[in-house]
Amino acid sequence: MTLIKSISGIRGTIGGQTGDTLNPLDIVKFTTAYATFIRRSNKSNSGKIIVGRDARISGDMVAKVVCGTLMGIGYDVINIGMATTPTTELTVRMAGADGGIIITASHNPRHWNALKLLNNEGEFLTKDEGNEVLEIAEKEDFEYAEVDNLGKYTEDDTYNKKHIDSVLNLKLVDVEAIKKAGFNVCVDSINSVGGIILPDLLDALGVKYTFLNGEANGNFAHNPEPLEKNLGGIMGEMSKGKFDMGIVVDPDVDRLAFICEDGKMFGEEYTLVSVADYVLSKTPGNTVSNLSSTRALRDVTEKHGGKYTAAAVGEVNVTTKMKDVNAVIGGEGNGGVIYPESHYGRDALVGIALFLSSLAHKGCKVSELRASFPNYFIAKNRIDLTASTDVDAILVKVKEMFKNEQITDIDGVKIDFPDKWVHLRKSNTEPIIRVYSEASTMEDADAIGKKLMQVVYDMQK
Structure with a gap:
């Protein structure tokens, strides 16, 4: 499955079946759910939502679907066109808008795209707020505007300079x-x-x-x-x-x-x-x-x-x-x-x-x-998830292995040693497990990282 719903927004590959990728039907559903959430949150009432996108090949298609959907639920759309994520965030605040949608899959390859969702401060939704959007989408608990209440559409390319x-x-x-x-x-x-x-x-x-x-x-x-x-x-x-x-x-x-x-x-x-x-x-x-x-x-x-x-x-x-x-x-x-x-x-x-x-x-x-800065070496590794990967079981196993060390489990499992650390967690943006490790030498960073990676491999067999 390449449709990922997380704290980082709605992200997926373009094309394929509904419910499994980022396609027009799912874009409409999640955009509508987001607009419904923004309206119900009552944090602002300008009636405006900002839309900006990166230069991805799919960006124009996704933007047109997003903008039309927002208008259909009754929001005025200010489309700032191709713009950076921070530009779109600042535009929400500068324009006094109720929220914003950034169309970008950030560092993901070209066949991915995503909807990143902003509040009226131009900041990303919290986990609880994001879950509320997902719940609205799942229940299709929304309603579109009647003809006299459809939103208006404008384009404004002045925010790069601002x-x-x-x-x-x-x-x-x-x-x-x-x-x-x-x-x-x-x-x-x-x-x-x-x-x-x-x-x-x-x-x-x-x-x-x-x-x-x-x-x-x-x-x-x-x-x-x-x-x-x-x-x-x-x-x-x-x-x-x-x-x-x-x-x-x-x-x-x-x-x-x-x-x-x-x-x-x-x-x-x-x-x-x-x-x-x-x-x-x-x-x-x-x-x-x-x-x-x-x-x-x-x-x-x-x-x-x-x-x-x-x-x-x-x-x-x-x-x-x-x-x-x-x-x-x-x-x-x-x-x-x-x-x-x-x-x-x-x-x-x-x-x-x-x-x-x-x-x-x-x-x-x-x-x-x-x-002039303290010198550390960090190894950044990734493991592709399989259909049978039980990430929770892997995390439990790792915590048991290192129970005598300092453990932080607010996001995956991080083990801190006096001279190094290793962090294993499921990615918010890709179907992978990330294993990051740091030490005073690259050899030591690699060694502790590979030790945890072997645990994952063994449990995937």
């Missing part, structure tokens, strides 16, 4: 220092919406740039997850020594990875660490990341006198915990930076502007900046 302006106006974004530094960067925007908005951001920051895969046509030139194994093209360009740094985003531009001037990965885990170090040096406070993220954020936070807290995986879990502990910055180790001064959502534009500000102030090379 998003950029909001980034430039952040207190810790030092535009003049960035301009003075005269950076020259190489960007891989994976044939999606980063190729539309990032040139304008870099122009405003006075940064010289060269784009790879810059045409927003949805034909992803490589696997869109911004991991080292997928980035041979831009790493090769960087190794020629022509650029100060490389910038990589995923298709909806909420994840961000950097490449050093010598062509080596900065490490997507260290995107948040580096930005947090800069923010904490100016505004000390607390931080949050998810359980699968590097310990380096904890180390950097404590160096600046703050407190680090871990949350379950999933952006809404991180933002909820950030609000609980009044964090000044947070995010996820996959390259997601969440900076509340802007908004409670992962935002690569914010991450780029803060990183360049830090680099301009320090006056160092990207590789030198990376070398």
